[in-house]
Amino acid sequence: MEIEINRKDIKNLRIKVEDGIIKVSAPKRTSEREIKSIIKNNLDTIERLKEEDSYKKRYKNHLFGEKIEVKSEKEIEKIYRLELEKALDNIFEKYEKITGLSPKTVQIRKMKVRWGTCYPKSGDIKINLYLAERPIEQIEAVVLHELVHLKYFYHDEKFINECKKYMPNYEEIERELKR
Structure with missing residues (x-):
């Protein structure tokens, strides 16, 4: 499971899945441990997002x-x-x-x-x-x-x-x- 973490000037952490990659946008001060914990606690949501992402690619090319x-x-x-x-x-x-x-x-x-x-x-x-x-x-x-x-x-x-x-x-x- 590939995870891409991008720290930004934002208030809340966001998770999305694009082209099979889990993309996390996190506030700059969020620790690595906190991000991993949030991902672990949201595995059901991440699985749903992965499934939705796979449908999007169904018609690629x-x-x-x-x-x-x-x-x-x-x-x-x-x-x-x-x-x-x-x-x-x-x-x-x-x-x-x-x-x-x-x-x-x-x-x-x-x-x-x-x-x-x-x-x-x-x-x-x-x-x-x-x-x-x-x-x-x-x-x-x-x-x-x-x-x-x-x-x-x-x-x-x-x-x-x-x-x-x-x-x-x-x-x-x-x-x-x-x-």
């Missing part, structure tokens, strides 16, 4: 859910951008027709936390570049989700029902995206 061979991160990002642009053109066209909703602009961006973002007032939608790793059905769910935000701002019952109207298995796909 994939294009639309299929494994591809690449030499560098730069190369894969170029492939993702090119292929995702083509796929999004078709997917947006499909869901714009059936929902009657249309964004003013669509941009592909590298995002760390979200698959997509909608700005209803301006009509702009941003899609995460790394969504290209996921199966087409999941990309469609994200596009539908962001389009429906042009009509409903909150993730309330009306929003969910609107998504399910066009994609009956929407909630199931959303759960897959969160894994």
